[in-house]
Amino acid sequence: MNINKIMVIGAGQMGAGIAQVCAVSGYDVLLYDANEEALDRGIKGIEKRLARDVTKGKISEDDKHASVLRIKKTASIDEAADCDLVIEAVVENMDVKTKIFSQLDQITPEQTILATNTSSLPITEIAAATKRPDKVIGMHFMNPVPVMKLVEVIRGLATSDEVFETIKQTAESLNKTAVEVNDFPGFVSNRVLMPMINEAIYTVYEGVAEPEAVDEVMKLGMNHPMGPLTLADFIGLDTCLYIMETLHEGFGDDKYRPCPLLRKYVKAGWLGKKAGRGFYSYTE
Numbered sequence: 001m002n003i004n005k006i007m008v009i010g011a012g013q014m015g016a017g018i019a020q021v022c023a024v025s026g027y028d029v030l031l032y033d034a035n036e037e038a039l040d041r042g043i044k045g046i047e048k049r050l051a052r053d054v055t056k057g058k059i060s061e062d063d064k065h066a067s068v069l070r071i072k073k074t075a076s077i078d079e080a081a082d083c084d085l086v087i088e089a090v091v092e093n094m095d096v097k098t099k100i101f102s103q104l105d106q107i108t109p110e111q112t113i114l115a116t117n118t119s120s121l122p123i124t125e126i127a128a129a130t131k132r133p134d135k136v137i138g139m140h141f142m143n144p145v146p147v148m149k150l151v152e153v154i155r156g157l158a159t160s161d162e163v164f165e166t167i168k169q170t171a172e173s174l175n176k177t178a179v180e181v182n183d184f185p186g187f188v189s190n191r192v193l194m195p196m197i198n199e200a201i202y203t204v205y206e207g208v209a210e211p212e213a214v215d216e217v218m219k220l221g222m223n224h225p226m227g228p229l230t231l232a233d234f235i236g237l238d239t240c241l242y243i244m245e246t247l248h249e250g251f252g253d254d255k256y257r258p259c260p261l262l263r264k265y266v267k268a269g270w271l272g273k274k275a276g277r278g279f280y281s282y283t284e
């Protein structure tokens with residue numbers, strides 16, 4: 001299958017990053033978000049990061065200009081009608097995702113591949129919201145998308161070999177390494193990472209140490225590039241909570257119970273870096 005035009009759904013931190021790497025690699029990109037302000041913020045972020053890459057000599061001014069021109073923004077999901085691939089990156093919520101996939105199934109031609117960047121939700125269930133489960137697949141990028149090499153590729157029960165190969169090749173064309181994993185809650189990445197982050201939150205909740213100390217232990221002691229609480233703020237505490245809830249519900253095992261402090265912060269709107277407040281405070 002030939003992929004030329006890609007629609008990215010959701011202009012949040014992941015959607016904007018995915019749109020950026022697709023455009024830099026030469027794809028025509030449509031970035032969709034129902035919220036025009038969010039769309040503008042997404043495009044601005046892309047331009048800022050590309051300008052930084054020019055300053056660092058990683059890309060030329062001409063390449064930056066061409067990449068920006070390859071991204072068109074749209075507030076109409078109907079424009080997915082002439083896309084070969086749609087990559088969905090909206091909030092980690094099954095109802096929201098299945099509603100979007102059911103809409104995309106109506107709008108796009110039957111050969112269009114529908115991929116989700118979900119962090120943890122079952123691909124098979126998302127695929128079941130469409131009449132083309134063979135063309136639905138998990139394409140899980142890591143944050144920050146322009147930097148991280150991995151794309152976890154997850155087949156649903158019905159995903160075809162041809163679709164899997166196309167998505168693997170597309171990920172490689174973005175200069176990423178595709179790793180195939182099976183469809184279980186949290187896949188591999190978040191089944192391993194998120195309980196570590198949740199446990200770090202428990203150490204703060206139980207007064208074992210302050211956030212700074214927890215992060216220092218993991219950075220200096222385990223050579224992690226970011227401490228787990230800084231990383232949680234970076235990912236988004238809402239996303240961390242939704243992933244823990246998916247693990248907890250999906251496996252029915254209490255070892256995945258989300259820390260009450262994580263719930264409290266999310267209820268307070270302390271969603272981490274994107275909200276200006278999480279375990280740490282952020283000012284622009």
Ligand SMILES: CC(=O)CC(=O)SCCNC(=O)CCNC(=O)[C@H](O)C(C)(C)COP(=O)(O)OP(=O)(O)OC[C@H]1O[C@@H](n2cnc3c(N)ncnc32)[C@H](O)[C@@H]1OP(=O)(O)O
Nearest residue numbers: 049056119141142143144146147148189190225226231235
């Ligand atoms: C939740 C999920 O479902 C899955 C996930 O994504 S889990 C999260 C996975 N990601 C991680 O674990 C990230 C862990 N952190 C890191 O790897 C590093 O701290 C980091 C790459 C984010 C930053 O690295 P650093 O050395 O601390 O900072 P810094 O020197 O500023 O940045 C290193 C490079 O990354 C780039 N970078 C940093 N943040 C960036 C961003 N948000 N967007 C684009 N590029 C970015 C910088 O421009 C810099 O590029 P050069 O090497 O070309 O100069």
Ligand SMILES: NC(=O)C1=CN([C@@H]2O[C@H](COP(=O)(O)OP(=O)(O)OC[C@H]3O[C@@H](n4cnc5c(N)ncnc54)[C@H](OP(=O)(O)O)[C@@H]3O)[C@@H](O)[C@H]2O)C=CC1
Nearest residue numbers: 010011012013014015035038089090091092118119143235
């Ligand atoms: N953060 C991370 O580190 C990673 C996240 N992911 C996954 O990527 C996806 C997006 O995460 P991320 O970019 O971090 O999140 P952000 O919070 O940055 O962006 C969320 C996006 O979801 C949209 N959205 C929120 N609520 C709704 C709704 N009710 N209906 C439709 N759209 C909605 C937002 O739209 P609007 O702007 O209009 O509000 C926005 O486009 C999630 O599935 C997450 O699990 C995957 C890998 C890493």
